[in-house]
Amino acid sequence: MGLSKTEAFSELHVELAELAKAMGHPARVAIVEFLVNHNACVCGDIVEELPLSQSTVSQHLKALKQIGLIDGEIDGPSVCYCINKEKWASMQSKFQSFFSNILENNNCC
Amino acid sequence: MGLSKTEAFSELHVELAELAKAMGHPARVAIVEFLVNHNACVCGDIVEELPLSQSTVSQHLKALKQIGLIDGEIDGPSVCYCINKEKWASMQSKFQSFFSNILENNNCC
DNA sequence: AACTTTAATCGTGATATTACGATTAATAAG
DNA sequence: CTTATTAATCGTAATATCACGATTAAAGTT
Numbered sequence: 353m354g355l356s357k358t359e360a361f362s363e364l365h366v367e368l369a370e371l372a373k374a375m376g377h378p379a380r381v382a383i384v385e386f387l388v389n390h391n392a393c394v395c396g397d398i399v400e401e402l403p404l405s406q407s408t409v410s411q412h413l414k415a416l417k418q419i420g421l422i423d424g425e426i427d428g429p430s431v432c433y434c435i436n437k438e439k440w441a442s443m444q445s446k447f448q449s450f451f452s453n454i455l456e457n458n459n460c461c
Numbered sequence: 462m463g464l465s466k467t468e469a470f471s472e473l474h475v476e477l478a479e480l481a482k483a484m485g486h487p488a489r490v491a492i493v494e495f496l497v498n499h500n501a502c503v504c505g506d507i508v509e510e511l512p513l514s515q516s517t518v519s520q521h522l523k524a525l526k527q528i529g530l531i532d533g534e535i536d537g538p539s540v541c542y543c544i545n546k547e548k549w550a551s552m553q554s555k556f557q558s559f560f561s562n563i564l565e566n567n568n569c570c
Numbered sequence: 571a572a573c574t575t576t577a578a579t580c581g582t583g584a585t586a587t588t589a590c591g592a593t594t595a596a597t598a599a600g
Numbered sequence: 601c602t603t604a605t606t607a608a609t610c611g612t613a614a615t616a617t618c619a620c621g622a623t624t625a626a627a628g629t630t
Binding site for chain 1: 562
């Protein structure tokens, strides 16, 4: 169906999946990296850097913003996009736990 | 297009995105968790646990196997799926670096 | 007020994903 | 050899994603 049965899974699993999905495209990974490594954070700067059209970049920014990984602040006619540190810290800690659980408690047959 | 322009991005970004994408569905998160927390690892056991059909679970298992996060070993008519610890350790370290870079080097305007 | 710049949104098309039932292939059991 | 069990694959349908150009909206500039 293309519609995942999210209601059938635990909240944690759904949240982890949503966060992972948000990073599940190289363009979004690249956008985040760009925001971190450059002081620039204006949409236009990202469009220049990436091999994607303005509307496509805007869509990816929207996805990242929707889940809370970045914030967007209007600055004149431009928009300054910034990393939401709290959200990233929370994401890191959640995946940390998940990874640790896997690496520590796994005992396959 | 639904076809991501992977060739236009760095290998690291593509790899991170692929790994994230693999975890970008609650069913796959749940499958991994199940494999870790139960000694059972047979496909049928997972099907019983999840609210999904056998064919759908098989598809998710295939996706996880394809990227190397789990291994599948034939055991009679059944198949025993196991966590690939090396792959998970590598994934953890890659995301670790990514998260750390974000939390340390970010300085928004 | 008219114009420019910037980014969001709209409309659209192509491809991917998710899901299921049905079928098939492989192994074990009788 | 026949039958049962298990899981992969096939076929199909519905929905989502990705991408782009065109348009719109909002804010500055002249």
